[in-house]
Amino acid sequence: MARPIVGIIGNAYLMNDQYPVHAAGTMNSTAVTDVAGCMPLIIPSDPRFVSVPELMDACDGFLFTGGRPNVHPEEYGEAATEAHGEFDRARDEVALELIRSCVEAGQPILGICRGFQEVNVAMGGSLYPEIRDLPGRDNHRMPPDGTLEEKFALRHEVTFQEGGVFHQVMGAQKVLTNTLHGQGIKTAGPRLVIDGHAPDGTPEAIYVSDAPGFTLAVQWHPEYNAAEDPVSRPLFEAFGQAVLAWSNGKQATTLLKSA
Numbered sequence: 677m678a679r680p681i682v683g684i685i686g687n688a689y690l691m692n693d694q695y696p697v698h699a700a701g702t703m704n705s706t707a708v709t710d711v712a713g714c715m716p717l718i719i720p721s722d723p724r725f726v727s728v729p730e731l732m733d734a735c736d737g738f739l740f741t742g743g744r745p746n747v748h749p750e751e752y753g754e755a756a757t758e759a760h761g762e763f764d765r766a767r768d769e770v771a772l773e774l775i776r777s778c779v780e781a782g783q784p785i786l787g788i789c790r791g792f793q794e795v796n797v798a799m800g801g802s803l804y805p806e807i808r809d810l811p812g813r814d815n816h817r818m819p820p821d822g823t824l825e826e827k828f829a830l831r832h833e834v835t836f837q838e839g840g841v842f843h844q845v846m847g848a849q850k851v852l853t854n855t856l857h858g859q860g861i862k863t864a865g866p867r868l869v870i871d872g873h874a875p876d877g878t879p880e881a882i883y884v885s886d887a888p889g890f891t892l893a894v895q896w897h898p899e900y901n902a903a904e905d906p907v908s909r910p911l912f913e914a915f916g917q918a919v920l921a922w923s924n925g926k927q928a929t930t931l932l933k934s935a
């Protein structure tokens with residue numbers, strides 16, 4: 677039987693500082709394949725190449741990946757400053773509309789890091805440009821040097837609401853995660869539930885309340901070591917089950933229409 681398809685939101689890069697590509701970390705494809713049990717498909721996240729209806733038709737669920745460029749603050753009604761850094765307006769345009777459409781339709785989404793921030797902005801929330809500059813907050817950025825293992829090392833706890841969605845998915849109320857981000861949620865979108873926090877109060881785990889489908893998003897990077905990590909594994913397994921259920925529902929509808 678054909679596997680359900682997970683669209684992986686790609687980022688724009690210049691290969692060898694010269695050759696433009698769309699790409700996503702291989703660890704995203706590994707997590708989608710080995711843990712979620714789906715087929716990964718990297719999306720060129722630019723409205724010149726893809727439209728939201730086409731993507732929703734082609735894929736069963738979407739992984740909104742991490743990415744260095746920040747969501748443009750105009751998307752939440754603020755002016756860009758130097759602290760906001762680099763942007764990717766093409767990804768903003770595809771991702772934000774795709775999130776809103778998936779939330780409405782009940783099509784599964786999983787947000788990671790920049791993807792987590794996109795879910796908040798798409799649902800009407802805003803972001804701090806640099807959380808380490810806020811009083812009482814820690815530096816959540818990755819170490820500038822070191823191996824991949826050092827960059828993705830587990831660095832802080834996340835505590836979930838007792839009995840909440842993440843507590844149920846993880847089977848634990850406190851977990852250990854990596855952390856590789858500069859921005860963070862300032863105001864949560866009206867329908868967003870902040871279900872987990874870092875020790876310094878930074879929101880780390882969210883979902884959209886009353887959404888008909890899977891809408892979980894995390895500020896850390898569960899794609900790293902997803903098959904082995906006790907936090908990543910249940911998250912990608914739950915996402916895979918939701919994507920499979922969506923795919924089965926789509927096939928049942930197609931069969932009904934052709935009967």
Ligand SMILES: N[C@@H](CCC(=O)NCCCC(=O)O)C(=O)O
Nearest residue numbers: 742743744745789790857858859
């Ligand atoms: N730009 C945002 C999001 C950070 C993020 O997603 N980091 C991972 C980058 C991985 C990559 O380069 O592909 C922020 O800084 O908060």
